Amino acid sequence: MALTNEIIRGKLIEKFGEQLTGWEEPYGMLTFTSDKNLNLKVLQYLYDDAELEFRFMTDLCAVHYPDEEGKELAVVYHLHNLQENVRIRYKIFTDIKKPDVFSAYALFSAANWMERETYDFFGVNFVGHPNLKRILNVDEMEYFPLRKEYPLEDQKRTDKDDEMFGRD
Amino acid sequence: MARPVQYNITDKPLEKPYSIVQGPEGYTGEGFFASKLSDVVGLARKNSIWPLPFATSCCGIEFMALMASHYDLARFGSERVSFTPRQCDLLMVIGTIAKKMAPVVKQVYLQMAEPRWVLAMGACASSGGIFDTYSVLQGIDQVIPVDVYVPGCPPRPEAVIDGFLRVQELVGNESLRRRNSPRYKELMETYGIQ
Numbered sequence: 001m002a003l004t005n006e007i008i009r010g011k012l013i014e015k016f017g018e019q020l021t022g023w024e025e026p027y028g029m030l031t032f033t034s035d036k037n038l039n040l041k042v043l044q045y046l047y048d049d050a051e052l053e054f055r056f057m058t059d060l061c062a063v064h065y066p067d068e069e070g071k072e073l074a075v076v077y078h079l080h081n082l083q084e085n086v087r088i089r090y091k092i093f094t095d096i097k098k099p100d101v102f103s104a105y106a107l108f109s110a111a112n113w114m115e116r117e118t119y120d121f122f123g124v125n126f127v128g129h130p131n132l133k134r135i136l137n138v139d140e141m142e143y144f145p146l147r148k149e150y151p152l153e154d155q156k157r158t159d160k161d162d163e164m165f166g167r168d
Numbered sequence: 169m170a171r172p173v174q175y176n177i178t179d180k181p182l183e184k185p186y187s188i189v190q191g192p193e194g195y196t197g198e199g200f201f202a203s204k205l206s207d208v209v210g211l212a213r214k215n216s217i218w219p220l221p222f223a224t225s226c227c228g229i230e231f232m233a234l235m236a237s238h239y240d241l242a243r244f245g246s247e248r249v250s251f252t253p254r255q256c257d258l259l260m261v262i263g264t265i266a267k268k269m270a271p272v273v274k275q276v277y278l279q280m281a282e283p284r285w286v287l288a289m290g291a292c293a294s295s296g297g298i299f300d301t302y303s304v305l306q307g308i309d310q311v312i313p314v315d316v317y318v319p320g321c322p323p324r325p326e327a328v329i330d331g332f333l334r335v336q337e338l339v340g341n342e343s344l345r346r347r348n349s350p351r352y353k354e355l356m357e358t359y360g361i362q
Binding site for chain 1: 268270301302304
């Protein structure tokens with residue numbers, strides 16, 4: 001029997017009940033949300049359960065929503081069940097002032113570099129990560145460039161006159 | 169169909185059956201030739217510039233065309249493209265240099281022996297180009313001194329040949345003492361190079 005979204009959702013609700021919220025299925029991909037401190041429990045259950053078996057983390061990234069106070073940063077996990085070829089998406093939200101999220105490294109080795117990248121660009125502090133330092137940007141960088149408050153352009157430039165580029 | 173350009177429609181005879189560089193000025197007599205050493209050294213240097221291509225992106229493709237038979241940079245004494253900095257005279261930085269790559273460019277420059285020249289090929293190497301962003305070095309002259317800039321996105325091989333001829337001009341006319349001059353040392357000092 002194919003693993004449908006209904007079955008996955010049923011099993012997750014059976015286990016976690018009301019703690020999982022925000023159920024949606026954009027383009028048929030099951031997506032849900034929970035409290036950020038629950039993330040390892042949910043991932044572990046998805047990994048271990050004999051029927052679910054989401055054992056491949058295809059992606060881990062963050063999104064910055066500057067207007068959502070108290071939950072500015074979303075950390076998004078994409079999981080894949082290789083046997084059934086089913087993917088799900090799991091989001092947690094955290095306050096940007098204290099962006100501590102438990103690291104999924106112990107469960108998925110793939111999370112190692114992806115969490116470093118997420119830290120590099122969004123400053124999510126993955127608690128329990130063995131080597132949380134910048135991976136793509138230069139080590140001297142002092143900010144997290146994909147947060148929305150930073151414009152795309154390098155702010156430390158002195159050689160480009162803004163007037164010449166039609167900026168104030 | 170051939171393009172109606174001058175070289176296709178009018179037969180242009182060779183001026184000489186062979187091509188040779190004009191010798192330096194000097195006094196010729198029977199069995200001797202006297203000239204300035206600096207002229208001879210300059211002549212030798214400028215006609216055997218060994219380039220080190222530091223190609224990172226699309227300009228590198230244009231550089232391949234430049235080195236290949238159609239544009240043939242070898243005509244100017246640069247047949248030998250080398251990938252070891254020790255033996256090269258001209259560092260050609262070709263393409264976007266990310267900030268993370270900047271120390272590598274500098275390292276390569278430091279490993280080259282004096283006298284050394286640098287040509288920045290393309291808008292990105294010259295100024296960052298379209299990549300006005302947090303991750304891209306805004307021109308390689310932030311980390312190493314540059315002699316000739318060839319802007320363009322990418323520049324045509326002819327443009328690079330023009331830039332290369334300007335490098336030759338610099339090389340040929342450079343004073344033999346230039347690298348010891350206080351001004352040169354000061355320039356190096358601004359880049360933190362001893």
